[in-house]
Amino acid sequence: MRYCIRCARDIGEGHEYCPHCGTPQKSPLPRPVPAKKKAIWFKIAIIVGIVLVLIIAVCVSMAVTVYEDSKPNPDAIIHNANGSITTTAKTLLKEFNDNEIRAGEMFNEKRVSFSGCVESVNDMLLFSTVHINNCGILGSKTIKAIFPTSAKKDLATLVKGNKATITCTIVDGGNIMGVLAKECLVNH
Known part of the structure; x- marks a missing residue:
């Protein structure tokens, strides 16, 4: 089929000439696609594109969720087989801040290993203390860890602002300044 140019x-x-308008025909033209059909295909292409973008976004979101769920929670409270507990200073302080009674039942008189940032190291006559915070704002609540004087060699390795892991027996979380711990040891 041929169409008039x-x-x-x-x-x-x-x-050789158009019977309708008389124009000489040098090369045949394909029949033009009506504008309506072009508009419909354009709309379909846009809809398909949007659907593909949404599918990709959902897939990426699901992949990120699966990845995040598979990562170990650094702030988890881990109850060890020997009866001790492992957690972070951040979690320990948050638990006592959220509900002092519940946290006391969970932690008081138990051996707890926790990691946090050294806020201060102090030497007293009969004992030494280290204040551990949640590695956040200085001056916020801390865990006051009491060490025997025999631990001075280990305490000399601690530096203000650096992270440290300490094991202590939690005495009281109701302290206005934070949590009190005794019989502490520096974990290496």
Whole structure:
């Protein structure tokens, strides 16, 4: 089928001039696609594109969720087989801040290993103390860890602002300044 190069009407095969408008035909033109059909295909393409973007976004979101769920929670409270507990200073302080009674039942008189940042190291006459915070704002609540004087060699390795892991027996979380711990040891 051939169409007029000027008026785009069907002129059939073998005509050198358009029977409708009389224009000489040098090369045949394909029949133009009506604007309505172009608009429909354009809308379909946009809808398909949006659906694909949404599917990709959902897949990425699910992958990120699975990845995040598979990572170990550094702030978890781990109850060890020997009856001790492992956690972070951040979690310990938060537990006592959220509910002092519940946290006391969970932690008081138990051996707890926790990691946090050294806020201060102090030497007293009969004992030494180290204040451990949640590695956040200085001056916030801390865990006051009491060490025997025999632990001075280990305490000399601690530096203000650095992270440390300490094992202590938790005495009281109701302290206005934070949590009190005794019989502490520096974990290496």
